[in-house]
Amino acid sequence: MNLTGFASPWWFLLLLVVAAVVVGYVLAARARRKRTLRFSNLALLERVAPSGKRWTRHVPSALLVVSLLLLTFALAGPTAEQKVPRNRATVMLVMDVSLSMEATDVEPTRLKAAQDAASQFAEGLTPGVNLGLISFAGTATVLVAPTTERDGVTHAIRNLKLAQSTATGEGIFAALQSIESFSAVVGGADGPPPARIVLMTDGKQTVPQDEYAPRGAFTAAAQAKEKKIPVSTISFGTSHGSVEIEGKEVPVQVDDASMREIARLSGGDFYKAATAEQLGEVYDSLGEQIGYETKDTDASRPWVVLGTLVLFAAAASSLAIGRRLPD
Incomplete structure (x- = not known):
């Protein structure tokens, strides 16, 4: 899609909120890991939660962030030339x-x-x-x-x-x-x-x-x-x-x-x-x-659709992996 500009670029200020969410998630994950290491039996923890599969629990949150980025892009009102x-x-x-x-x-x-x-x-x-x-x-x-x-x-x-x-x-x-x-x-x-x-x-x-x-x-x-x-x-x-x-x-x-x-x-x-x-x-x-x-003309519809689909994927993966909505 050949974008020509944005009707409401000030919506991109929401990216600061998205960045804050990402930073908050990373800090929360580190704090939780420290608490886990402090009070857990390391040998038992390694058997119960192998390190190779720990990344999967971040998939729902990553999809949620991508969805927020796409929806923010849509809110900014992308425009494209159309005959x-x-x-x-x-x-x-x-x-x-x-x-x-x-x-x-x-x-x-x-x-x-x-x-x-x-x-x-x-x-x-x-x-x-x-x-x-x-x-x-x-x-x-x-x-x-x-x-x-x-x-x-x-x-x-x-x-x-x-x-x-x-x-x-x-x-x-x-x-x-x-x-x-x-x-x-x-x-x-x-x-x-x-x-x-x-x-x-x-x-x-x-x-x-x-x-x-x-x-x-x-x-x-x-x-x-x-x-x-x-x-x-x-x-x-x-x-x-x-x-x-x-x-x-x-x-x-x-x-x-x-x-x-x-x-x-x-x-x-x-x-x-x-x-x-x-x-x-x-x-x-x-x-x-x-x-x-x-x-x-307005070109936000594809971004709204894609952002919504990714949001559904985030919810589905959260339920499948952790049986709860993403953090």
Whole structure:
């Protein structure tokens, strides 16, 4: 067990009492031995109580001391790191539905692979997490406000429709606004719940073309940083993807550099997925990070159980060896 600390370390002062008990027992045993030697026939004593077996009478007392040590340790409130499900968190899934998602470099298409992976992510996310969905192309649309109900999210994912242009900044801004509105409703004495944006896109922002523009992706990422809402970006697709637009074959390469910069500016993480399998692994990793948190939890129960068992063993051995409870 990996202990991280103690909730009430002052209980360790009881170890002084345990030490006093040990010292008292040793002194009492020596005094008793002196009285025995003074008034006993040594030859008869050697035959009745051979020296080789004298140690056994100390077993009950030794077990009692061990039990006291274990129970004192439990009272001090040992804590250990444990992964626990999040009960207060908001996640906005922001998905690119621009025409480039029709590319077939990821089978059957980028959009279908993204829908399958996002649906699995939504269904597997910890039940206590509030999940919302935003789609964006030339504009952003909040399809599902943050909720713990997953059916509406998965239904909306399966019914995503493609449109022209890629306004990545609008998608992030819409997510920030949705999170703020939700937090204003559910935020209590503990403040708003922690939030994160998961941005999945396959191409470079086209509206506006300048990512540092007031409604650009980098500006939105910087604002997310100010609001302490990290953006985890997923750059999905390959460098050889293409789609047919108005009878022309148009290359639609992924823009890893922009996605990496959005993650950096917002304080989030960058992920690269070139296949449906990789995208699934990315979502699995995100689900583990977002759905669970590591906390210091009470770890005293095993020590209480062990201390109690040793105490019973002390009582049993005392009855078996001396037919009385330990001194």
